[in-house]
Amino acid sequence: DIQMTQSPSTLSASIGDRVTITCRASQSISSWLAWYQQKPGKAPKLLIYKASNLESGVPSRFSGSGSGTEFTLTFSCLQPDDFAIYTCQQYDSYPRTFGQGTSVEVK
Amino acid sequence: QVQLVQSGAEVKKPGASVKVSCKASGYTFGSYDINWVRQAAGQGLEWMGWMNPNSGNTGYSEKFQARVSMTRDNSITTAFMELSGLQSDDTAIYYCMRRLPELEFDSWGQGTLVTVSS
Numbered sequence: 001d002i003q004m005t006q007s008p009s010t011l012s013a014s015i016g017d018r019v020t021i022t023c024r025a026s027q028s029i030s031s032w033l034a035w036y037q038q039k040p041g042k043a044p045k046l047l048i049y050k051a052s053n054l055e056s057g058v059p060s061r062f063s064g065s066g067s068g069t070e071f072t073l074t075f076s077c078l079q080p081d082d083f084a085i086y087t088c089q090q091y092d093s094y095p096r097t098f099g100q101g102t103s104v105e106v107k
Numbered sequence: 108q109v110q111l112v113q114s115g116a117e118v119k120k121p122g123a124s125v126k127v128s129c130k131a132s133g134y135t136f137g138s139y140d141i142n143w144v145r146q147a148a149g150q151g152l153e154w155m156g157w158m159n160p161n162s163g164n165t166g167y168s169e170k171f172q173a174r175v176s177m178t179r180d181n182s183i184t185t186a187f188m189e190l191s192g193l194q195s196d197d198t199a200i201y202y203c204m205r206r207l208p209e210l211e212f213d214s215w216g217q218g219t220l221v222t223v224s225s
Contacts, residue, residue: 034210034211034212036212043202043215043216043217043218044152044202044212044215045215046210046211046212046213049209049210049211049213050209050210055210055213087151087152089152089211089212091211094157094166095154095168095169096142096144096154097154098144098151098152098153098154099151100151101151101152
């Protein structure tokens with residue numbers, strides 16, 4: 001199985017900050033990576049697919065990059081609505097696997 | 108709009124089975140795979156398997172292979188996930204998702220809490 005490792009596990013940031021989360025795959029997954037946002041008590045929501053493509057309706061302050069084994073999710077200017085848990089997921093192969101999640105918290 | 112609506116919370120005893128439903132609307136049900144994941148309290152997402160509503164073909168995580176079954180009833184555009192041999196560590200929220208080629212999981216159900224307790 002492909003292992004997905006995110007860092008950091010928790011990130012404290014302020015409104016307006018530029019924030020980056022990293023996701024590493026244990027083997028190459030080309031660009032088959034998705035990022036999800038999850039708020040308490042809610043289902044995850046797709047933000048980014050195929051490593052760098054913004055899902056419809058997702059604000060342009062989110063961006064994704066990377067290929068192979070290293071990927072990043074960046075918030076250009078953190079907004080109050082962005083405090084949540086962010087999880088990466090590979091879909092290069094089955095079984096699908098997820099990172100452990102990064103909690104973005106208020107500093 | 109695309110909607111996946113799951114059945115309500117369940118409380119089961121150890122050793123029992125649970126069957127969670129996922130009713131799809133707003134798109135052609137047979138066109139896209141339905142996947143299931145679960146999430147224990149405070150934990151990450153754990154993928155369980157997929158089902159193609161058109162063919163009925165399935166693929167399961169090795170972890171659940173022996174005790175999970177994913178089925179569908181196309182007449183009511185509903186997918187089902189049944190998990191048997193429940194233990195306390197199966198207590199989790201179970202989600203169904205639609206998988207779009209290249210986009211992956213673009214639509215999610217609201218989740219179903221399954222509690223296993225004696």
